[in-house]
Amino acid sequence: MKNGDLGIKTTTIEKALEWGSANSLWPLTMGLACCAIEMMATQAADLDIARFGSEIFRNSPRQSDLMIVAGTTTKRMAPRVKRVYEEMPYPKYVIAMGVCVIQGGPYVDGYSVVMGVDKVVPVDVYVPGCPPSPQALTYGIITLQKKIKHETDR
Amino acid sequence: MKRTGDSTMYKIISESEDKNKIKIINIDKNDLVEFMEDYKGKGYYLSSITGVDMKDHLEVIYHIHNYDTHEYIEVKISTTDDKVPSLTKLWKAAEWDEREQYDLMGVIFEGHENLRRIVLPDEWVGHPLRKSYDLKKVQYISMDPEGKEHVSYNENEGW
Numbered sequence: 667m668k669n670g671d672l673g674i675k676t677t678t679i680e681k682a683l684e685w686g687s688a689n690s691l692w693p694l695t696m697g698l699a700c701c702a703i704e705m706m707a708t709q710a711a712d713l714d715i716a717r718f719g720s721e722i723f724r725n726s727p728r729q730s731d732l733m734i735v736a737g738t739t740t741k742r743m744a745p746r747v748k749r750v751y752e753e754m755p756y757p758k759y760v761i762a763m764g765v766c767v768i769q770g771g772p773y774v775d776g777y778s779v780v781m782g783v784d785k786v787v788p789v790d791v792y793v794p795g796c797p798p799s800p801q802a803l804t805y806g807i808i809t810l811q812k813k814i815k816h817e818t819d820r
Numbered sequence: 821m822k823r824t825g826d827s828t829m830y831k832i833i834s835e836s837e838d839k840n841k842i843k844i845i846n847i848d849k850n851d852l853v854e855f856m857e858d859y860k861g862k863g864y865y866l867s868s869i870t871g872v873d874m875k876d877h878l879e880v881i882y883h884i885h886n887y888d889t890h891e892y893i894e895v896k897i898s899t900t901d902d903k904v905p906s907l908t909k910l911w912k913a914a915e916w917d918e919r920e921q922y923d924l925m926g927v928i929f930e931g932h933e934n935l936r937r938i939v940l941p942d943e944w945v946g947h948p949l950r951k952s953y954d955l956k957k958v959q960y961i962s963m964d965p966e967g968k969e970h971v972s973y974n975e976n977e978g979w
């Protein structure tokens with residue numbers, strides 16, 4: 667953005683749209699296991715992610731643009747995760763929350779767990795931890811907002 | 821005719837207590853239905869069914885609980901041919917518990933009317949909590965547009 671002398675800001679339409687979508691992320695409740703408890707805590711009054719421009723959680727994929735995959739993705743759940751992801755409108759983003767979702771976590775030797783949800787849907791931000799604290803998830807959402815706005819941490 | 825509390829109908833092999841003072845009763849699997857009928861008459865309910873693979877035999881453990889006295893008993897039976905009698909005639913709740921034990925441990929409950937898999941897809945091969953189950957042979961699950969699940973050994977055909 668450029669600041670003019672007349673109190674007018676000029677920007678591109680892309681930048682304006684990015685700014686808009688980064689600051690009104692509507693997450694989808696995709697709580698699959700224990701990590702979902704921390705996801706609920708992130709959204710509840712105490713830590714309230716709405717302060718960071720992420721609105722209330724929606725229960726329908728058609729009304730949301732961010733899928734927080736929170737919890738162990740089992741092999742039986744994977745086709746359903748994929749289907750819900752495909753039902754979301756563009757632009758859509760995915761946060762992988764917890765080590766289970768990142769690479770299998772404690773179930774890495776198990777028979778029933780997908781070793782990383784990135785095999786199923788494309789992931790934008792990984793939040794490690796077992797479970798990640800609500801602060802970590804908030805940081806993940808802020809990172810995603812920066813990514814949407816093409817800003818970097820460095 | 822058998823009366824409640826008549827212990828001649830079934831034989832208790834051994835009785836002990838674990839460190840939490842929970843009573844453990846070992847019985848023969850052929851006495852199971854009579855034993856449970858007796859304890860159902862005394863006010864016990866089936867809480868859950870679990871299984872242990874001891875390599876040469878299977879152990880099936882019934883956790884029963886009394887709401888009035890809050891007494892909790894573990895009833896253990898063992899089987900060498902994977903077959904045990906079903907308790908579905910006594911408690912409807914046993915139906916899903918027995919299906920779970922069939923699915924994961926491969927215990928066959930004789931007299932169960934609908935002994936299918938409950939947590940894994942129907943096409944899954946083997947019972948994963950058995951010691952003999954080969955974890956190296958990974959199975960993958962996929963779903964066709966009708967919603968039917970398919971299992972394959974090929975990594976590219978599912979997740």
Ligand code: SF4
Binds near residue numbers: 764
């Ligand atoms: S990462 Fe830990 S807390 Fe999160 S779903 Fe897996 S086991 Fe549960």
